[in-house]
Amino acid sequence: GAGVSQSPSNKVTEKGKDVELRCDPISGHTALYWYRQSLGQGLEFLIYFQGNSAPDKSGLPSDRFSAERTGGSVSTLTIQRTQQEDSAVYLCASSSPGSGRANEQFFGPGTRLTVL
């Protein structure tokens, strides 16, 4: 079946501009996660949505970052007033907590963000 999809695949923006990144999880997956991977760095957790519960935002690096998930499906990660240090690959993952593979997360192809 279809995996996690993300758009755009690449985004180049100027410092100070806002960007929106989109994630469409695997159909039926109720949990959705955002991570980012900076050059030469490991993946770091940003935010987690599960059903109708309040999201876990503990990984967001600053108040310039926000995310929402509408209708329990598609999610948008917004970065306001982008800075050069925001340049990274932003990865979305989803999982199905009610299934036998509850904790297994499946990743989308990512959005490569470059802030000039």
Place this chain on the structure above:
Amino acid sequence: RKEVEQDPGPFNVPEGATVAFNCTYSNSASQSFFWYRQDCRKEPKLLMSVYSSGNEDGRFTAQLNRASQYISLLIRDSKLSDSATYLCVVMGGAQKLVFGQGTRLTINP
């Protein structure tokens, strides 16, 4: 100290060799453990979950030692297509995955 630590490598081994990766984690309350592989400029892909009793999937064997907080991955009869970065991943609190820095593996013909 990093929450998940791996030897970054790189490991360069000939095709057909057996290679082993190790990983340690610091959060003793961690409940779920995984190995992911990541090819250059691609997303991480789940290789296998790691269970307390150890588990095998074809040429891949994963082991978990909770007492030592240690996870391993063994690849037997390595193939050229096994070349990738292998990520040791631990699920911390609230479903967050915590990734090691990854171990880069190159299989040489």
